Amino acid sequence: MALNTEQFPEGAGSIMQAADLFAQAHLLPHAAHWGRGFFDRKALFEPAGAAGLMGLQVSREWGGLGLSFADKAKVLQQLAKIDFSAAMALVNSHNVVAQLAQASPQTLAPLYAERLMRGSIVACTALTEPGAGSDLGQIQTTAIRQGKGWLLNGAKTWIINAAHADGVVVYAQTQSGSGVKGIAAFFVLADSPGFERVALATDTALSSMGLGGFRLTNVYCDESHLVYAPGESFVDIMAAINRARAYVAAMCCAMVSQALSDVRAYGQKRTAFGQSLDQFQGWRWQVAQAATALQAAELMVGDACDRIDKGLDVQSAAAQAKLYATSMAQTHLGALLHAMGAEGFLDRYAFLRHLTAAHAASLTDGSTAMLLERVAHELRFRPGAG
Ligand SMILES: Cc1cc2nc3c(=O)[nH]c(=O)nc-3n(C[C@H](O)[C@H](O)[C@H](O)COP(=O)(O)OP(=O)(O)OC[C@H]3O[C@@H](n4cnc5c(N)ncnc54)[C@H](O)[C@@H]3O)c2cc1C
Known part of the structure; x- marks a missing residue:
């Protein structure tokens, strides 16, 4: 091993x-x-x-x-x-x-x-397509039975690690018109005939994510490389997405925590108008607001992680933790960058990369709109949720 x-x-x-x-x-x-x-x-x-x-x-x-x-x-x-x-x-x-x-x-x-x-x-997981992001049931990549295996056709985009992955878990529709029920998952090797990478020119702040896409043209996938049969994969996707929401929320908290610690150190040593920045009420209140919002997000993340470890239903908790933590990071990383003055733009700090990442985080594993829909659904159909 x-x-x-x-x-x-x-x-x-x-x-x-x-x-x-x-x-x-x-x-x-x-x-x-x-x-x-x-x-x-x-x-x-x-x-x-x-x-x-x-x-x-x-x-x-x-x-x-x-x-x-x-x-x-x-x-x-x-x-x-x-x-x-x-x-x-x-x-x-x-x-x-x-x-x-x-x-x-x-x-x-x-x-x-x-x-x-x-x-x-290196491996990655590919759901999103040029024509289907939030609405996963609409994926158009097909998998058709061919002898003892499957023939895959379609395209995927916005996939982390796709720029250089050796293997990809591809979600594909096996039965046209069957929505999420017909989706199966296949482990496809990137050196298979018919697999062609499609580069994505993204903001460089995201470059270590290795974002990219690929086209599949009659890619043959042996039965042994079927990860989830039709009908099994959607349950797995949803469970995986709930877990991802919780750790993405945790990572947003970490970025704000790092930014806060840089800002606090800078506020002590940088002086203006005869005193350190952290002696100005207007300056330190921004920091206090960020610290308070971070604490709330950490508590929500802790609750979601705890529910996952206990095997409890985590749909609402993970959606709310990600909703709150991503928007907290989007708001406060901008404010904390401002609190650093020009210094915050130096590349020894991560403010700009973190800010871009927080915006990206609000789309991955369920966009903000999808999470709000999830929470609204719980409120409508589960008395006592909230
Ligand atoms: C950094 C990054 C990494 C990613 N990594 C992966 C990966 O590894 N694997 C993978 O499969 N995918 C990945 N994705 C894709 C991601 O899952 C999609 O971006 C996401 O599902 C949203 O889809 P979309 O971008 O097509 O936006 P769309 O679905 O086209 O939505 C566009 C906008 O409309 C809003 N919207 C959509 N539907 C509604 C509605 N019903 N009501 C109100 N507003 C709505 C959305 O919130 C969004 O703001 C990644 C994306 C990013 C940015």
């Missing part, structure tokens, strides 16, 4: 330390450079694999760490403080390992789990 799990005894303490060391050694020196568009996957995934970060929630029998969801979220927070985009790239590949170990323990996990956890290969 790729990881020496002895290095990480049960419990999260030592992996937190490993995450911190990894972030200082492999994210901090690169983040600003990557944020200008010079991302190199080798500098991210292999060191992350060596640090144990690609097996956080993968069970110990597969060589992972078997952490709780709350601990996984804490590790991701440590990474997101420095580079949200890199943390998203890592967790997306990690999630595919955990999915293969759970859904395909006989076929796909033995083939790919070890290399994915080592970071020598």
Whole structure:
């Protein structure tokens, strides 16, 4: 197995330390450079694999760490403080390992789990298409039976890691007109004939996310590479999306926490009109408001993580945590950047990258509008929800 799990005894303490060391050694020196568009996957995934970060929630029998969801979220927070985009790239590949170990323990996990956890290969998850984002039931990528396998046709876009992934979990419609019920998931290798990458020129602040797309033209996928059969995949998608909402919310909190700590330090040392900035009520109230909103978001995130670990229904809690945390980050990262004056634009700080990331976070795994719809649905149909 790729990881020496002895290095990480049960419990999260030592992996937190490993995450911190990894972030200082492999994210901090690169983040600003990557944020200008010079991302190199080798500098991210292999060191992350060596640090144990690609097996956080993968069970110990597969060589992972078997952490709780709350601990996984804490590790991701440590990474997101420095580079949200890199943390998203890592967790997306990690999630595919955990999915293969759970859904395909006989076929796909033995083939790919070890290399994915080592970071020598990278994976991603592809739902979104050029014509279907929020409305997932409308995906047009098709999977048609062909002998002992399936023939896939279609296109995907806005996929984290798609710019360089070796394997992609592709969600495709197996039965036209059947909506979400006909959707199945396939593990498609990027070197399959008919797989063609489509580059996305995004804002450079997102470059370590490796965003991209691809076209599938008669890509043959063997039955052994079916991850979820039609009818099974939508339940898995929704559960995975709820979990992602919770950790994306946690990562938004981490970005604001980092920004607050930079602002507080700056407010003590920078003087204007004969006193330090933090002695001006107008200045420090902005900081106090951000700290208060952060505390509220952290409590919501903690509740969502706790519900996931206890196996409770998390739809509302995860939607509300992400709604609140992303909008809190969008609002307060802007205010905190302003509180730094021009200094905040220096690339030794992450304010601008974090702000772009917070806006991106408000779209991933359910846009703000979709989350509001989810909460409104609960309020209408579940008396007592709120
Ligand atoms: C940084 C980033 C990473 C991503 N990573 C992945 C990935 O790894 N895999 C993947 O499959 N996808 C990924 N996505 C895609 C993401 O899931 C979609 O962007 C998201 O689902 C929204 O879809 P859309 O962009 O097509 O917007 P649309 O669905 O076209 O929506 C456009 C706007 O209209 C609003 N809207 C839509 N429907 C309604 C409604 N009913 N009522 C009110 N407003 C509405 C939306 O909130 C949004 O503001 C990523 C996106 C981003 C930005």
